[in-house]
Amino acid sequence: MRALDRKLLRDLWHLRGQVLAIAAVIMGGVATLVMSLSTYDSLGVTRDRFYGEYRFAEVFASLKRAPEPVAERLRALPGVEQLETRVRAGVKLELEGFNDPITGLLLSLPDSGEPLLNALHLKRGGMPQAWSADEVVLSDSFADAHGLQPGDKIAAIINGKRQQLTIAGVAVSPEYIYQIAPGSMFPDFKRYGVLWMGRSALGAAYGMEGAFNQVSLTLARDAREQAVIDRVDAILAPYGGTGAYGRKDQFSNRFLSEELNQLQTTATIFPAIFLGVAAFLLNVVVSRLIALQREQIAILKAFGYRYPAIGWHYVKLVLGMVLLGVAGGVALGAWFGQGLAAVYMETTFRFPYLDYLLNPGIVLVALGVSVVGAVSGTLYSVARAVRLPAAEGMRAEAPEAYRATLIERIGLQRWFGAPTRMILRHIERRPLKSMLTVLGISCACGLMMVGNDQKGAIDFMVDLQFRQAAREDLALTFIEPTSGRALHELAAVPGVGYVEGFRDVPAILRFGHYHYRSAIFGIEPEGQLHRSLDHDYQPVAVPPGGVVLTDHLARNILHVEPGDMLTVEVLEGSRPVLQVPVLGITQQFLGLSAYMQKDSLNALMREGHVVTGAYLAIEPGAEEAVYAKLNARPRVLGMVANRSAIQSFYETIGEFILFYNLVATLLAGSIGFGVVYNSARIALSERGRELASLRVLGFTRGEIAYILLGELALLTLAAIPVGFLVGTGLVGILVLAFESDLYRLPLVLTPQNYAMGATVVIVSALLSGLLMWLRLGRLDLVAVLKTRE
Amino acid sequence: MMNPMPPDQANAVFVARGLTKVYRMGEVEVHALRGIDLTLYQGELVVLLGPSGSGKSTLLNILGGLDAPSGGEVRYLDHTLTGASESELTDFRREHVGFVFQFYNLIPSLTARENVAAVTEISRSPMRPEDALALVGLGNRLDHFPAQLSGGEQQRVAIARAVAKNPAVLLCDEPTGALDSATGVVVLEVLEKVNRELGTLTVLITHNAGIADMADRVIRLSDGQIAEEHRNAHKRPAHELSW
């Protein structure tokens, strides 16, 4: 081995503390990247495989009722490859010992054999016996939430009739990976379930013998989706078809895609911030480390080594640290990634299996960014040292031109002793270096704040949604549009305090070539329970004659402004196409809505006082009685209790946040410690001789520690407020990147956020201070006397 | 060999004419060299004498290609050093010059042998590091790190490192400046031996007049100019010196 390579290994070993700290910085950045992107890739790959293996359909259509022979006409359409009809029924479910309302969806299975499309992945138990009258397969999320096993019983109210069902199996379907009850904001595994049942049994119970109300199909190889949709619509229109749609608008798939998009954003922005900051810190730390080698660089140069040779030597030194960090980061990131994917699978994506995938490209990106950050810092410092005439490099650095600091010049010096003056002058002497140190430490603080941001943002979001916008205790849906008189009946139920009706019309909203498939919500203009909010989160009345849109829907999806005319294709009844003006924008972080005054919507639909559901305020304590009473009413299709929905949301998301915060804290903490420790360690190297000389002169260890650590403390304290600014900026970037149909994050920073940011910095500083204190005890005084000065 | 060959222009290694060096520190100009004319010959042992600040190091660094003069000209054999590019100067140092500094400047993380090897690895026809260390009397300390050696021993390693590549010139800037008299004598003996056995032109800086007696020629600098120059009729062997 060449002598210089040997020097390299020994230097690495000698610098091991710093090597580890630098590796920690890289590890933090790389692990975030690997974790996020590998999770994203894995979920995407898993979804695609699951869709393929379980024959997820490509076009879906719902209708009121069509006789089975109509299916033959659909099958004969050009572009249709496979087609399957089903019966689909909304049900209410009842479970012994669980009193909240449960909404369910019952789908038919072929009476014998496998479904052609949208096959089930059985996790436990089996498919119902052929032609069985009372056996069902249950969605796994619902079964798991209630601990239900094959053989257990569950009661369903189908078409007003109560029926006892036996669970034959528990399964996952590609069609219902993401399960949200109609009218709900997020998944609630306890209060919403999907069930599958034999076609004739369900047909008999639901009055659909020899008929169907749902179609799924796959497309022939080069069929155009829109053309097939149009043909299907034409055939189904007389049978009350509500418009066929592709996978893009399929509920579960759409939300899954949104979640994956969201995850991709997280997986890009978050690591970009982490890795970017890590690379910056790496650059700063490495360039200071190399600057310390200036004497050795001068010797190498005096003996005829050239810049490329010297540069390569130090690049190899730094690459050693980078490789260590990247390897650690990849390992840690892959481990966290599997954990994160597992949490996702439990809370959001109910895939039956996971194909964990770590794309080598990710590792290359991680390596590339770290290498660029480190090598540029190294070469910069080496170039500076090489540019210095060798004669000068070898001379001890000339005593630096210190001067009285600003603070002293304005006459405050009598408050400071010599050590304090040394601290102040040293900081002022090297303003750039001090600033970089402050910036580095503040980045660590900022990262910590980003890593812990979600909790506060979600609290804020939920609070706003449920205490300002959707204040009802219960949202109730009728089986079909109903006369407004039904509201009086609801108000008469004992325990119901207040009732507000709503009319909800499924529709496609179009503007230019943008469209969004959803519904228009007609609400009371001066409602007490369900309200639209303005930019300051204050309730505002919906004006008559037009729609008010969620800002994200207006700005980013439909690209409309107040005053524009929206085309509304109604998806029920005679399916009129209407022109409706946009009257305003409403601020809403969760979900997307298009609101109208209920009366205006009724007028537009050319109907009288019609409602499709109601918001209820329930007197405290009366909930169970009210649920039981309403559940028994045949016209009531489903109910969503807000309080329990929020609770279950927190249960679900809580686990996720816990995991994410833990990881983010760990990674931001390791970056923070790496930076603070390195700053302290380098300061010690730079000033070791000076401090040892002071010891020789009779200063105590405490006194020299004060000079060294006092500076660190001062810079750390200065870094905290700067860190708060950096953190706010980073969270702002994240918020911008995080807009999706599901939710938009508000820019909220809680006191806990700030506290976490400050804590990571302070704890790192204290720990580094302690390590420096131990090192100061081992300062070699003799060496100082032996060498120059 | 006790009486060197008379100076002869044909044997000139370094020829310097009208060298000046001005350091600018903000407003202040420091004239480190004010017009130096100098010729150094093959095989000579030259002592540069002068008080601190008189410009000795500046002159040596310019001769060794570590620094460039503000004015005047330096020639090394048939090369002109003044105006040479950084890369040409690097080549010059790499092939022809060995340096010894007051503070040894060894690489702390390399052993004695490895410190020498670091230089021989980039030279064309070097000695074996072990031979170079044997020459300076450290054949038994090959695997010691600088921190495990005394100041005198470190300086001898530095000399071994400088001569191992068989340079034409050995430039030593106060090699005994950090050493006590007895240890310094040992180091000077090594330099004397190298000069005698390898015939390397050796320039030795000191502010210590006692050392001048071992030289073939003594050049005295004062305030950036050559104040006086003489040849020693009788060189005294280094072991007889003390200060």
Ligand SMILES: Nc1ncnc2c1ncn2[C@@H]1O[C@H](COP(=O)(O)OP(=O)(O)O)[C@@H](O)[C@H]1O
């Ligand atoms: N890099 C420099 N910048 C400014 N002045 C310098 C520098 N190097 C040397 N000098 C000045 O040049 C003069 C000669 O210095 P030097 O050659 O080191 O003297 P000597 O080696 O004889 O002690 C001194 O006055 C010194 O202060």
Ligand SMILES: [Mg+2]
């Ligand atoms: Mg000098």
